[in-house]
Amino acid sequence: MLPESGVPSPKRVSPQATPDALPKRNAALLSFIAALEAIGAWTGRVVSWFSLWMVLLSFLVVVLRYAFDLGWIAMQESVTYLHAALFMLGAAYTLRRNGHVRVDIFYQKLSRRGRAWVDLLGTLLLLTPVCVFIAWSGWGYVWESWAVLEGSREAGGIPGVYLLKTLIIVMPVLMLLQGLAWMLRSGLFLAGVGDALPAEEGVATGDTQRGPETDRPVQRRSAVERERIGTSPCSDSPAAKPRDGLLRPPPKANGDV
Numbered sequence: 110m111l112p113e114s115g116v117p118s119p120k121r122v123s124p125q126a127t128p129d130a131l132p133k134r135n136a137a138l139l140s141f142i143a144a145l146e147a148i149g150a151w152t153g154r155v156v157s158w159f160s161l162w163m164v165l166l167s168f169l170v171v172v173l174r175y176a177f178d179l180g181w182i183a184m185q186e187s188v189t190y191l192h193a194a195l196f197m198l199g200a201a202y203t204l205r206r207n208g209h210v211r212v213d214i215f216y217q218k219l220s221r222r223g224r225a226w227v228d229l230l231g232t233l234l235l236l237t238p239v240c241v242f243i244a245w246s247g248w249g250y251v252w253e254s255w256a257v258l259e260g261s262r263e264a265g266g267i268p269g270v271y272l273l274k275t276l277i278i279v280m281p282v283l284m285l286l287q288g289l290a291w292m293l294r295s296g297l298f299l300a301g302v303g304d305a306l307p308a309e310e311g312v313a314t315g316d317t318q319r320g321p322e323t324d325r326p327v328q329r330r331s332a333v334e335r336e337r338i339g340t341s342p343c344s345d346s347p348a349a350k351p352r353d354g355l356l357r358p359p360p361k362a363n364g365d366v
Contacts, residue, residue, distance in 0.1 A: 135302050145290040153202020159195040163188055182265040197276040201283035229295035232288045240281035247277035
């Protein structure tokens with residue numbers, strides 16, 4: 110029905126339906142993802158120093174034992190503690206940097222969207238169940254150690270074995286947090302948010318462009334190389350090839366015969 114003036118009243122648009130609502134939601138999700146990844150990143154930077162302390166302590170143990178006939182059980186066990194913490198707490202940081210060993214058969218040959226699907230489904234169906242199983246199966250083991258405040262069996266050892274065993278729970282929790290961040294990034298990328306995934310390694314942001322039939326980055330040639338072979342900036346574009354299909358020699362420098 111029309112109002113008495115005969116002019117239809119404007120439709121009310123909810124704040125959720127405005128064009129700016131979706132980018133704001135994406136920005137909020139990206140901020141949440143960055144907060145999740147910051148936990149693993151901070152942990153990884155801290156435990157990365159443990160490798161240096163392991164080397165120094167191992168060197169000190171050997172020098173004291175063979176040069177001065179001295180030794181302490183707690184010093185030797187501290188190397189084991191540092192070694193365990195380095196790997197257990199650094200696993201999430203390594204996952205964030207995509208540094209874990211993987212058997213790659215088809216992954217690198219897929220497009221960016223294909224790799225995003227593999228990361229999303231692999232994290233959801235493989236990483237998450239494994240981490241949940243590790244945390245669930247190790248809970249009783251860690252709880253029993255905390256109940257008695259388990260310490261070293263060696264005289265003079267570190268009285269903190271229960272803390273060492275706690276890493277069995279901390280490691281899958283950190284991996285789940287990083288896995289959640291990776292699933293959200295892959296899901297946003299598949300939903301059309303192009304900057305949800307980090308830039309590919311070895312590809313500068315301003316030195317690439319997208320090919321016409323694939324979303325993989327195409328490397329650009331340098332100005333000197335373009336002048337030498339007479340191609341366009343994009344090495345894999347159709348304009349990079351001579352129109353007549355013939356190969357031409359590079360231009361001769363001044364003074365060449």
